[in-house]
Amino acid sequence: MDSSVKRTILFLIFCVIGAVFIVRLVFLQLLDDSYLRSAQNNVLQEQTIYPARGLIYDRKGELLVYNDAIYDLTVIPEQVKNLDTTVFCKVLGITKNDFIAKFEKLKRGKGYAPYRPSLFEKQLTIPMYAAFQEKLFDFPGFFVEVRTDRKYKHSNAAHIMGYIGEVTDRDIEQSDGYYRMGDYMGISGIEKTYEKDLRGVNGVRYILVDSKNRTQGRYKEGTFDTAAIAGKNIALSIDQVLQDLGEQLMRNKTGSIVAIEPSTGELLALVSSPTYDPNLFIGRDRGNHYMELLRDPTKPLFNRPLAAPYPPGSIFKVLESLVGQQEKVLTPATSYACHHGYLFVGCHAHSSPNQLRGAIAISCNGYFCQVYRSIVNNPRYHRVEEAYNSFHDHVASFGLGKRLGVDLFGEGAGFLPPATYYDKVYGRYRWQALTTLSLGIGQGELGITPLQMANATSSVANRGYYITPHIVKAIAGKPNPNPEYNVKHWCTVDTSYFPIVIEGMQDVVERGTAYIARIPGIEICGKTGTAQNPHGKDHSVFFAFAPKDHPKIAIAVVVENAGFGATWAAPIASILLEQYLTGKHDTRPALVERMLNGNLTHRDDSIPATKSETF
Amino acid sequence: MIQSQQQNLKPFSIDWLTLVLYYIFVVGGLFCIYASVYKEDHPLIYDAGMNYGKQVIWIGISSFIGLLILLVDEKFFYAFAYALYGIAIALLIAVLIMGTSFRGSNSWIEIGGFRLQPAEFAKFATALALAKYLGGFRIKFTERKVQYISIGMILLPMAIILFQNETGTALVFGSFIFMLYREGLPGYFLFIGFMIALMGVLALIVPPLYLIIAIGVIAILMLLFIRRNRQNILIVFGVALAFIIYVGSVNYMFEHVMQAHQKSRINVLLGKEVDLKGAGYNVQQSKIAIGSGGLTGKGFLQGTQNKFRFVPEQSTDFIFCTVGEEFGFAGSVGFIVMYLLLLWRVLFIAERQRYKFNRIYGYCVAAILFFHFTINIGMTLGILPVIGIPLPFFSYGGSSLLSFTILLFILIRLDANRINELQGSFE
Numbered sequence A: 001m002d003s004s005v006k007r008t009i010l011f012l013i014f015c016v017i018g019a020v021f022i023v024r025l026v027f028l029q030l031l032d033d034s035y036l037r038s039a040q041n042n043v044l045q046e047q048t049i050y051p052a053r054g055l056i057y058d059r060k061g062e063l064l065v066y067n068d069a070i071y072d073l074t075v076i077p078e079q080v081k082n083l084d085t086t087v088f089c090k091v092l093g094i095t096k097n098d099f100i101a102k103f104e105k106l107k108r109g110k111g112y113a114p115y116r117p118s119l120f121e122k123q124l125t126i127p128m129y130a131a132f133q134e135k136l137f138d139f140p141g142f143f144v145e146v147r148t149d150r151k152y153k154h155s156n157a158a159h160i161m162g163y164i165g166e167v168t169d170r171d172i173e174q175s176d177g178y179y180r181m182g183d184y185m186g187i188s189g190i191e192k193t194y195e196k197d198l199r200g201v202n203g204v205r206y207i208l209v210d211s212k213n214r215t216q217g218r219y220k221e222g223t224f225d226t227a228a229i230a231g232k233n234i235a236l237s238i239d240q241v242l243q244d245l246g247e248q249l250m251r252n253k254t255g256s257i258v259a260i261e262p263s264t265g266e267l268l269a270l271v272s273s274p275t276y277d278p279n280l281f282i283g284r285d286r287g288n289h290y291m292e293l294l295r296d297p298t299k300p301l302f303n304r305p306l307a308a309p310y311p312p313g314s315i316f317k318v319l320e321s322l323v324g325q326q327e328k329v330l331t332p333a334t335s336y337a338c339h340h341g342y343l344f345v346g347c348h349a350h351s352s353p354n355q356l357r358g359a360i361a362i363s364c365n366g367y368f369c370q371v372y373r374s375i376v377n378n379p380r381y382h383r384v385e386e387a388y389n390s391f392h393d394h395v396a397s398f399g400l401g402k403r404l405g406v407d408l409f410g411e412g413a414g415f416l417p418p419a420t421y422y423d424k425v426y427g428r429y430r431w432q433a434l435t436t437l438s439l440g441i442g443q444g445e446l447g448i449t450p451l452q453m454a455n456a457t458s459s460v461a462n463r464g465y466y467i468t469p470h471i472v473k474a475i476a477g478k479p480n481p482n483p484e485y486n487v488k489h490w491c492t493v494d495t496s497y498f499p500i501v502i503e504g505m506q507d508v509v510e511r512g513t514a515y516i517a518r519i520p521g522i523e524i525c526g527k528t529g530t531a532q533n534p535h536g537k538d539h540s541v542f543f544a545f546a547p548k549d550h551p552k553i554a555i556a557v558v559v560e561n562a563g564f565g566a567t568w569a570a571p572i573a574s575i576l577l578e579q580y581l582t583g584k585h586d587t588r589p590a591l592v593e594r595m596l597n598g599n600l601t602h603r604d605d606s607i608p609a610t611k612s613e614t615f
Numbered sequence B: 001m002i003q004s005q006q007q008n009l010k011p012f013s014i015d016w017l018t019l020v021l022y023y024i025f026v027v028g029g030l031f032c033i034y035a036s037v038y039k040e041d042h043p044l045i046y047d048a049g050m051n052y053g054k055q056v057i058w059i060g061i062s063s064f065i066g067l068l069i070l071l072v073d074e075k076f077f078y079a080f081a082y083a084l085y086g087i088a089i090a091l092l093i094a095v096l097i098m099g100t101s102f103r104g105s106n107s108w109i110e111i112g113g114f115r116l117q118p119a120e121f122a123k124f125a126t127a128l129a130l131a132k133y134l135g136g137f138r139i140k141f142t143e144r145k146v147q148y149i150s151i152g153m154i155l156l157p158m159a160i161i162l163f164q165n166e167t168g169t170a171l172v173f174g175s176f177i178f179m180l181y182r183e184g185l186p187g188y189f190l191f192i193g194f195m196i197a198l199m200g201v202l203a204l205i206v207p208p209l210y211l212i213i214a215i216g217v218i219a220i221l222m223l224l225f226i227r228r229n230r231q232n233i234l235i236v237f238g239v240a241l242a243f244i245i246y247v248g249s250v251n252y253m254f255e256h257v258m259q260a261h262q263k264s265r266i267n268v269l270l271g272k273e274v275d276l277k278g279a280g281y282n283v284q285q286s287k288i289a290i291g292s293g294g295l296t297g298k299g300f301l302q303g304t305q306n307k308f309r310f311v312p313e314q315s316t317d318f319i320f321c322t323v324g325e326e327f328g329f330a331g332s333v334g335f336i337v338m339y340l341l342l343l344w345r346v347l348f349i350a351e352r353q354r355y356k357f358n359r360i361y362g363y364c365v366a367a368i369l370f371f372h373f374t375i376n377i378g379m380t381l382g383i384l385p386v387i388g389i390p391l392p393f394f395s396y397g398g399s400s401l402l403s404f405t406i407l408l409f410i411l412i413r414l415d416a417n418r419i420n421e422l423q424g425s426f427e
């Protein structure tokens, strides 16, 4: 009988659990009426409180981006009752078919649930909003949610700012539950890079509403509510005045300006032209504006300073002068003769022969072809490939041929051909210095972005190192938020080789090819360039830093299809240097006028280049 | 040996009470599923009938499978017990490797739009295999080797299911301890099992240090009151040490091994975390729904709470809310009493079996049903952690309905043979 006793014991255990449940039910259902009251109040409604997005300032504290209220119409489908669709549609200015289509679309959306608010119509116009507010009681289940959109105070720097837009299904999935249908997030530019800082943290408010959708009060006195945490404000390293002047100077021209503070790597200006008004990307018509810009043949959405690769032209001569000294095949006293060029590379008429400093000042093609040849044919190395690779690595240490890691999306790597590239093109051991001679004057297969160009200039200004260019100066008042942007990246050329090259660069402005860029009282070191363009007229290039000692600014200007560097790029850079260093740009009104009014857009890009024009 | 008679199924030999209770729960569940998704208006918004429509189909399928089971020769289950166990284990491993992820766990196979969960089928397969092993000739549970093998048979599927993140289902296998108790496991194991469960919950609420101190104090107190010979002292110290290690490891497991969703569910129950959208929200709303039912409930389809935001689990894990809200205290108590009646009937059937195989299987059925009943209603009432396991026969979900049907109908089939048993026997 032992066994049936065990059965009884087991059944008693079962009954004890059952009894516990019943006691619990007594408390829940009979004794405690707070649950009943909770239930009478009916429906718990969850409201998202959107925090204000962080504001964006320039380096001097000038406000660039702020927030503006917008009104979205949301719906909790299962609370919609006795809706007079005719009136509703009239207020909203839609047809009944639109109405049904909108509901169908909303039901297919991610995270849809009949008891949860879904976005029905976004960004009501102000009159619509007013009309709606009046009739809201006739439309149970519908709510107007206030949130904010961006406003751009200066209507410039569109490529830096980027824009915010509605999250996609993929963003929602990847966000681990943070974003919901109809939320906004940064899509490009600074809005995207620093999305997590700028967006803040959504808050939640739980309220009770009765069956007629009237608010009955906070749920449990707001115990479960969470406050929204405002986004962090960001200070950019951009100088708004410089940026704006740069954009004006580039009006009706295609190209880029990049200005960097060499000692910190902070970007002072980043101009991409043609550009557009960032205010086009807010409001109800943002989609249409976006499509228009996308179809524009001048490609205003293309972020040229970060992504467009150009042949570097003369910047390469500066780098060769440094690498040649480092590799001990060049001294300041090295002299080469030049009679209108070297082999098939032409040169303009000038006195000959020249030493290094003079050759930089007059930008002698012949001289630098010889330098390049001596580097690649350096007897220290057994093979051309080895010598070339060493040259490649030296140049790469100035940040060429790779993404620098700027805190903006869409950066290009440019192209700095490794030895294996020529192996592929010509065959292994089938090429040598002369095959790749155009590299000696910065032409050929090379591609370098304006950002890289400015960064290399900055490295020269620093006499041998650079700090990764970046655009954020402070987040929520905390300077230098990203420790990566405090690191000095040392170039592989010794500091002692820089002074002679810098002297040459100063000569370029004082008495050389960029005389037009000279500003009395400021020691500018620069170099003009003419980037060969197989598709049309050459690009006008100029890069410089100033002052010579303790440089405050390094700048690179590229004006596409504008011919010689001295014609457009050098004066534009000069005006910007003057503005940044002296705070004004009024000493040369005629030059400024000419640059501002210069219109290069009528030129036909499609005419193929004639080679003879280049040299 | 007497030649066994032809063992046809005789309708009168079926335990009709069990069958009737089964259908009361299944049909009642269907009504509650309907109620939990019912909307009085708004055809525009609401896609009617998805859940209960599917459930009707599943009830049909389950009844058909149940009928098949009743028609099968009862020797089949004995003969194929190990094979079914092997298949279940293989399926569990297969699903671990290539299963589809659903609701945070990785334990489902999808067949033509229906999801199946092999872990559900491992329950009755394990029960059958245990019954066959322990019911074997001259096998006595008191032997050490027998104990190891049978516990191993339980732990194997349990471990695989744990790896699938189905903690709740894995814990179900622990309920076999009731059956082992019936077959000779000393009673204090039940007590220790209870202590382990209690300590586990305490370890999560009380800081481990306090708990360890408390265990130490209790151990010392015990030493004061028992006879202090060498053996007793060793036992007390050993048990205390084991509990301390256990408490520490529970805490470690919780912090480092558990997935975020399990953690938050447990934290919410323990009052350590407020999570209105997730688990705590469900429990809170569940309590409001049941609490608002009062003595007699709001009436069928008149409930307001359970329709609201009780997100996906309203018709599966939290189905008891509907009973509580729409039928009130009277309905809830009635439900619990009926469930206890079913459990009693299963125990009764198990005990009247002549064969150990049948009896052991019967106890396994009772244990599994009881465990589900306890955990599910306990969590709905907010007194146990939200471990997502269904209420047998009542919750929405084809996989669970089908597996519980098979579980129960095998017992009915085995029991129906008891009249033949009087004349014949296996071998």
Ligand SMILES: [Zn+2]
Binding pocket: A338, A339, A340, A341, A347, A348, A350, A363, A364, A365, A366, A367
């Ligand atoms: Zn020359």
